[in-house]
Amino acid sequence: MADTITLTINGKQVTATAGQTLLQVCRAQGIDIPTLCYMEDLFPSGACRMCVVEVEGVRGLVPSCAFPAADGQVVSTHSPRARRARKTIVELLLANHPQECLTCVRSGKCELQTLAQDLGVRECRYEGLRREYPIDASSVSLVRDPEKCILCGRCVRVCEEVQGVAAIDFTNRGFQTVIAPAFNTNLGTTACVNCGQCILVCPTGALREQSSLKEVWDAINDPDKVVIAQVAPAIRATIGEEFGMAPGTRVTGKLAASLRRTGFDLVFDTDVAADLTIMEEGSELVQRLTQGGTLPMITSCSPGWVKYIEHFYPEELEHLSTAKSPHMMLGALLKTYYAEKQGIDPSKIVVVSIMPCTAKKYEAERPELSNDGYKDVDYVLTTRETARLIKLAGIKFENLPDEEFDPAFGIASGAAVIFGATGGVMEAALRTAKFLLTAPAGEVPEQVTSEMLGHVDFSPVRGLEGVKEADVDVNGIALKVAVAHGLMNARILLEQIKNGTSPYHFIEVMGCPGGCIGGGGSPMPTNTEIRKKRMGAIYCEDEALNLRASHDNPLVKQLYSEYLGEPLGEKSHHLLHTHYTKRGL
Numbered sequence: 001m002a003d004t005i006t007l008t009i010n011g012k013q014v015t016a017t018a019g020q021t022l023l024q025v026c027r028a029q030g031i032d033i034p035t036l037c038y039m040e041d042l043f044p045s046g047a048c049r050m051c052v053v054e055v056e057g058v059r060g061l062v063p064s065c066a067f068p069a070a071d072g073q074v075v076s077t078h079s080p081r082a083r084r085a086r087k088t089i090v091e092l093l094l095a096n097h098p099q100e101c102l103t104c105v106r107s108g109k110c111e112l113q114t115l116a117q118d119l120g121v122r123e124c125r126y127e128g129l130r131r132e133y134p135i136d137a138s139s140v141s142l143v144r145d146p147e148k149c150i151l152c153g154r155c156v157r158v159c160e161e162v163q164g165v166a167a168i169d170f171t172n173r174g175f176q177t178v179i180a181p182a183f184n185t186n187l188g189t190t191a192c193v194n195c196g197q198c199i200l201v202c203p204t205g206a207l208r209e210q211s212s213l214k215e216v217w218d219a220i221n222d223p224d225k226v227v228i229a230q231v232a233p234a235i236r237a238t239i240g241e242e243f244g245m246a247p248g249t250r251v252t253g254k255l256a257a258s259l260r261r262t263g264f265d266l267v268f269d270t271d272v273a274a275d276l277t278i279m280e281e282g283s284e285l286v287q288r289l290t291q292g293g294t295l296p297m298i299t300s301c302s303p304g305w306v307k308y309i310e311h312f313y314p315e316e317l318e319h320l321s322t323a324k325s326p327h328m329m330l331g332a333l334l335k336t337y338y339a340e341k342q343g344i345d346p347s348k349i350v351v352v353s354i355m356p357c358t359a360k361k362y363e364a365e366r367p368e369l370s371n372d373g374y375k376d377v378d379y380v381l382t383t384r385e386t387a388r389l390i391k392l393a394g395i396k397f398e399n400l401p402d403e404e405f406d407p408a409f410g411i412a413s414g415a416a417v418i419f420g421a422t423g424g425v426m427e428a429a430l431r432t433a434k435f436l437l438t439a440p441a442g443e444v445p446e447q448v449t450s451e452m453l454g455h456v457d458f459s460p461v462r463g464l465e466g467v468k469e470a471d472v473d474v475n476g477i478a479l480k481v482a483v484a485h486g487l488m489n490a491r492i493l494l495e496q497i498k499n500g501t502s503p504y505h506f507i508e509v510m511g512c513p514g515g516c517i518g519g520g521g522s523p524m525p526t527n528t529e530i531r532k533k534r535m536g537a538i539y540c541e542d543e544a545l546n547l548r549a550s551h552d553n554p555l556v557k558q559l560y561s562e563y564l565g566e567p568l569g570e571k572s573h574h575l576l577h578t579h580y581t582k583r584g585l
Contacts, residue, residue, distance in 0.1 A: 005071040010078070022064035022075060023051055031077055034086060034115055036152045036203055038065045040527055042161055048152055050115070052085050053077045061085055087119045093150050095126040097204075104148070104205040109524055111203035112150060133178060138188030140365050141210055141358040141520075142196065146178050149206040155179060155198035162513060164488040165308065167192040179206075191311040191585055193487070195304035195511050196358030196382075196520015209358045209521060212379040213389060219350040219378075220263040227350045229264040230330050230409070231255060233271050234356040234420030234516035235383055237537035241523040241530075242387030243397040248533030250541055253402020259354070259386075260403065262393045269405040270353070271412030273330035274419045276559065277301065278428050278550035280576050281323040282436045283567035285429070285506055289437075289477065294318045296482075296497065296504040299425050301325045303363035304511030304520075306580065308487050313494050314582035319507075322577040324376070326419065327353040327360065328369050330409065331376035332575045337563045338408065346374050353380045356420070356519030359511065368578045382521025414456075414542030415550045421535040422485035422515035423461035423468060426508040430472055430481070431456050431549045437475045456548050462539075464514060464531065467492055469504070485510040485518075 003018035009026060016025040021044065026033050037048035046063035053064045056074035061082060076082065093112060101107050115121075133146035153170070156179060160166040167190045171180050181190045199207045219227045240249040259267045285297050300306055300321045309316060324332070331353070335346040353360060357380075363369065364377040381389065390397055404410060415431050418424035460470035461481070466489040469482040482504045484490045490509045496502040512518045514531035517538065547553060564572040 005069060007069055007071065007073040007075060009075045016069050018069075018071075020069050022053060022055075022062075022067050022069050022073075025069045026053075026064060026075075026077055033064055033077055034118070035065060036111065036115075036150065037154065039154055039157055039201065042157055045153065045157075048089070050086055050089055052082055054079045054082055083119070086115075087121060090115050090119055090121055091125055094121065094124050095128060096130055097150070098147050105208045106205035110205065129175070131175070131178070136180075136186050136188075137210065138186035139192060139194065139210065139362075140188070141194035141361040142187060142192070142199065143208050143210055144180075144187055145206050145208070146180065147206075148204045149179055150204055151177060151179065152203055153179070154201040154203070155207060158197045158201050162486055162488055163193070163195060163197055163308075163511075164312075164491050165191060165193055165195075168198070191583070193304040193307040193311070193511065194359040194362040194520075195487070197512060199358065199520050200518075200522065200524060200526050209382050209385065210361060211385055212361070212381060213385055213392075216352055216379050216381060216389065217392075219352070224348060225350050226265050226344055226348050227263070227352060228266045228268060228334055229259045229352050229354055230268045230270045230273075230327055230334075231259070231354045231405070232327060232356060232420065232516060233274065233417045233424075233538065234519060234522075234534070235354055235386070236541065237420065237517060237534045238356060238522055239383050239387055240397075242384065245398065246533075247530040248537040250537045251397075252541065253404070254397055254400045256405050257400040257403040258390045258395050258397050261395050261400075262389055264352070266406045266408070268330065268334075268409035269412050270327045270330055271416035271419070272409045272553065272555050273326035273333070274416035274428070275413050275550035275553040275556045276329055276576065277323055277326050277419075277425075278415060278432050279436075279556060279560075279567045280329075280572060281321045282429050282432050282550075284321050284323065285433075286436045287568065289505065296502055296507045297321055298507045298509055301419065301425055302359070302509060302511040302516075303357065304359035305487065305490060305509045307359065307362070307583075308490070308511065309494070310581055310583040311585060312491075313498065314584055316494060316497055317580045317582065319497060320580060322579065324369065324576055324578050325360070325363065326416075327355065327380075328363065328376045328578075329576050331378075332369075332371055333559070333563075334409075335374050335376070336371065336575060337559070346372075350379070351377045353377050354383075354386050355380050356383050356516045356521050357512070358382060358520040368581075371575060383519075383523060384521055387523075409555065411547070411553060411555050413550050413553050414545040414548035416553075417542045417545070418538055420516040421462075421538045422510045422513075423458075423463070423483045423508065424515060424538070425510075426461045426481055426483050426506070427458045428550055429506065429508075430458050430461075430474075430479075432551045433472075433474045433479065435549075435551050437477060461508075462535075464528065464535075479506060480504050481506045481508075483508045485515050486513040487511055 415428035
């Protein structure tokens with residue numbers, strides 16, 4: 001059992017576990033100490049000094065995020081001295097910060113703004129030279145505004161320590177210090193993978209997504225266009241937070257209703273294409289297992305992950321599944337199968353993907369993801385952008401009645417729903433693996449029984465552990481599988497592949513911590529506890545459905561019967577698969 005210590009905080013004696021920092025102890029006691037540079041689960045730097053407290057017998061203020069709690073300490077967290085120090089720090093930051101809160105995308109959710117309010121800053125006492133930097137809008141997915149940067153370093157740390165990309169860092173010294181790519185180049189020319197995790201941790205508006213709201217509004221208001229929204233699985237478990245609902249609130253029906261009222265002609269569920277992905281990707285795995293092919297096979301649903309391997313491990317690209325991500329699959333089908341069936345000119349169809357992911361903005365622009373001159377997907381809106389769209393339309397989201405997705409692409413399995421959480425793609429694949437290894441090529445059964453599946457829940461691949469693994473017996477084949485989320489965890493598995501020591505047959509990688517429920521376009525804040533609640537909502541929706549296996553989806557059966565033929569067939573390969581690019585650094 002860990003040692004217990006006793007200390008006094010603000011005149012009250014408390015107990016804590018040896019090894020904790022003062023910040024951790026105080027938060028456990030319900031005492032809110034402000035921070036700026038502190039990041040959960042990463043080694044504290046104590047750089048910003050916002051969390052300073054007084055400790056009896058210690059000269060000067062100490063950063064509570066990095067100062068260890070000790071037996072017998074007497075701590076004052078909000079003494080006049082500590083409050084003055086924090087207020088002065090905020091005033092100095094504001095002296096070098098643009099005063100445009102009313103027009104900033106982070107207004108109302110800006111940590112600097114909140115600190116100024118909480119600390120009673122009503123005027124800027126300090127004036128001096130201001131840093132001036134141009135906005136960097138070179139990336140398809142992200143926008144950098146260095147003038148709003150407060151040099152907390154959180155974006156640098158998440159990019160390097162969590163994602164292993166290191167596209168940005170501190171450059172120059174002193175007053176000229178700025179966070180930027182090497183040699184102050186543009187972000188769009190770097191190995192940035194567009195994951196947007198830097199946006200999630202940025203306390204101000206220094207980082208934001210490239211917005212497509214104007215283009216989407218223009219399309220909605222064009223009577224000559226058929227504007228179709230498709231909704232990713234993670235959105236139903238996250239967007240409610242943008243309207244004041246608790247994390248983990250499922251809002252599937254309200255989401256469909258709000259998009260319809262916003263002006264979209266049709267609202268479809270991307271989950272249908274997630275089921276289709278399982279059929280294509282699963283068939284590809286079976287082909288590699290039974291006919292010879294590159295193993296382990298790695299999922300390709302996460303565009304940030306795909307760009308990461310293109311840059312950092314281009315020699316291992318043959319391990320990626322060639323299947324497109326679900327929303328690109330659905331976009332391709334909407335401009336071919338659906339357009340033909342409904343007699344719509346594909347040039348009039350505008351596909352808008354509602355995604356938790358900033359990297360999907362980049363993905364939608366990839367030239368490999370188009371057909372007959374038409375992009376598979378025209379625009380991508382993040383969860384945050386979609387909430388703004390709904391608010392701009394004057395819709396009271398929380399008061400809406402639940403509605404269904406439009407039926408043409410509105411029926412999905414629970415296996416597709418769990419795509420939104422790390423481990424979900426793997427679990428969905430395992431639910432269908434037994435059928436794919438036993439059924440004749442191209443066959444889709446009329447009904448799946450529990451005997452065929454064995455069971456549908458695979459708990460070993462669930463949860464927030466960085467790398468998860470499982471051994472699964474599928475029709476006599478011992479499948480060894482692994483799941484990683486966050487690119488530093490993916491690197492562990494890639495190094496095994498590179499060294500020839502990987503024991504796995506199938507690997508799922510999600511670029512963002514927690515998977516899509518922690519995507520770079522998600523509501524703020526996004527932390528470990530919130531990720532857990534969102535994942536819980538995803539699994540609850542899965543369990544509530546009668547249809548829980550991808551190959552039992554009647555729409556998937558219909559697609560193969562009427563149009564695609566069979567998984568990995570000529571037409572499905574043309575529309576639903578792609579290739580990758582060796583980019584290097």
